[in-house]
Amino acid sequence: MSAASQARRRQAADDLEIVAFERGSFTSYSACGIPYFVGGTVKDVSALVVRTPDAFRNDHLIDARIRHEAVELDVARGAVCVLELESGGRHWEPYDELLLATGSRPIRPSLPGADARGIFGIQTLDDGLALHRTMADNPRRAVVVGGGYIGLELAEAFRARDMTVRLLEKADQVMPSLDRDMAVLVADALREFGVDLHTEEPVVGFETSDGRVRAVSTEAASYAADVVVLGLGVAPDAALARGAGIALGDAGGVRVDRRMRTSVDGVWSAGDCAEKWHRVARRWTTIPLGTHANKEGRVAGINIGGGYATFPGVVGTAVSKICEVEVARTGLNEAEARAAGFETVSVTIDSTTRAGYFPEAAPLKTKMVAEKLSGRLLGAQIVGREGAAKRIDVAAVAVWNQMTVDEVLNLDLSYAPPFSPVWDPVAMAARRAAPLVFDDAS
């Protein structure tokens, strides 16, 4: 819908007819807000919806049709087959320019009982509403499967409702996008907030009765569950593109150039389904994140509308709040940096969100990963309390600009006691990393 809006800004309705088909019941909503709706922080689902189909139709002359699923694409004919989910009818819709913004689908394990009622994969607002409706029955015991962002945010949401929450993760840490030494801090915080966390405990099945989940089984135990959430990650939903012979990339998403063009003339792609160029790893990735989707949609829409815009890729920035703990990362963590062929040095420092003597100064830990030979900043991770995480953006911009740690330590970052120690935590980490950079071949 970002693309549609941008195209409309450049082309009036007489010059460009814009039709949008949406499988679900909503347009332009904050998927990232779903955990806060489930947890009760956001009271009304309408708060998550930026613009309704009616608003698109009336204010932007964009014909947004919900509950319409694009099921087949014929790029030779220039038409897409649309299934009207309410009536079951189908029709072929011709196009001059087509944007594939099919998003991603939550990964479901192929395990016994995985399709039972009471097991939720959270991707769309319809998913969020379904889970929210279940909350009305006052479930007492939740099991979250998978310790990534969405899993942890939902663990918090259930704790916010005072439920018993068990989190099962097959790996040896939560938050796989953090290095283990930083992820441990998140795990500690989860336990502190009453989440019963089990790592290295993969789920082997779901116990059901009457088609409804009753428990989650691992090799170790069976955990009774009134509600189960799957936080096993998502995969790009590229089925429509694949079916039409449009090139996919190695990461499984639609391959796009920097103007968001696919391999087929007149077909564009943006959002979770499209691959993103990772500027540090120097490879194509899929990163399901609203802010990328929004920017890519803008670029696609400008181009479809006859303008010129490019999307320059990502550096892997992410942030989350889990109970009282703020977590953020950008660039590459140590493991990712090594996988990308970098020889690394890294430091972890303790600091505070305000001058140490200032009331409400909160602790934060900053980890920094740099290339050993050049000192180039490759990535950073922050775990801390209120006021910690958004500082990752300093590192994100520094990584974006390929700054070295000795450049970062001298950055002119804002300082006043209510906001920072005299050495900003990011600058302080860079200062500690600088002497580790290869500087003596003797």
Added chain:
Amino acid sequence: MSAASQARRRQAADDLEIVAFERGSFTSYSACGIPYFVGGTVKDVSALVVRTPDAFRNDHLIDARIRHEAVELDVARGAVCVLELESGGRHWEPYDELLLATGSRPIRPSLPGADARGIFGIQTLDDGLALHRTMADNPRRAVVVGGGYIGLELAEAFRARDMTVRLLEKADQVMPSLDRDMAVLVADALREFGVDLHTEEPVVGFETSDGRVRAVSTEAASYAADVVVLGLGVAPDAALARGAGIALGDAGGVRVDRRMRTSVDGVWSAGDCAEKWHRVARRWTTIPLGTHANKEGRVAGINIGGGYATFPGVVGTAVSKICEVEVARTGLNEAEARAAGFETVSVTIDSTTRAGYFPEAAPLKTKMVAEKLSGRLLGAQIVGREGAAKRIDVAAVAVWNQMTVDEVLNLDLSYAPPFSPVWDPVAMAARRAAPLVFDDAS
């Protein structure tokens, strides 16, 4: 003392004797914390002191002598004349390497009564202690002269003590480092928090009796005052350098190269007294700020200790919290950019600190100034509520790297509902500025 510590890290006491002379009674303290001590947010003055002379002596083998004022410098002899303030005695101390870190002095107006008791210029912790002692008499009426950072922070401090606070500013706005349209927001906030703000009202004199200030006079009125604070800015304290024939710059500070060397061999300078290279204005400036002083001291100390380090200059980043309002800026504001010869475009946008639907989403306004012809980001200003100001660092790093607004809008900044709208305010401002960049010569 940053320099002394760094030099000591590289040279043991047997190789390098380090003596520090300090006119005042404290070493290594947070001057920026003084308003919070005066206002009562910080209860104990010792909290502002990072390291005492004893700690320097015992832990770092640095001979830090307080109440010792360097009054004359003879660079030909390589000696500095030190006045012992307690005894009145003087001696010449020889040196191999000398660091001038004489800081700055508050500007005092040459007006009748300006030296009366009850009138405070706040620069050193001794100044802060003197003002704090006055607070014990429960003064009821404060007049603050000058609406810069320190003036506004003290206005807040007095309001925190429930005093009647009047702020007199000769210019037509407070916060001269902000553009007027942004400074107006700060003025509104000051008034909302009960500060009686008078702009375009210069002070013409101070009414005194028994050597003590009783009122502050302007052309318009006479304002009764139990305590007066001067917030008229500071000037680099370069008298010692000037007296020794060391080159000063056009901004009145000690001229230094990027290793913090002055024009005289073996004499170094760092901190408020030393000029700083402004990377955007491309001129030497004086900016009295602890974070710069600290970084410069580190560089000087590494070099004095036999290492190699450089200070790359500043981009004019500053931040302050005035009552509930957070204010920040970086780079050049519109007026400064024009003065520096840039043709500018600028935008101001309204946004929120969290997703709009998230509880405690607070308003913030972001102004962005860019070069019209290139789109290069020249500066940014932020005024908002809690969670607003520290975002200026994103703009600071972008300005540092000479990014253009169309690059800034696509930056990979962290996004999650508790931290930001899906378009980060800084990215959003860049997005609005991008179309204004010169792009069509027809």
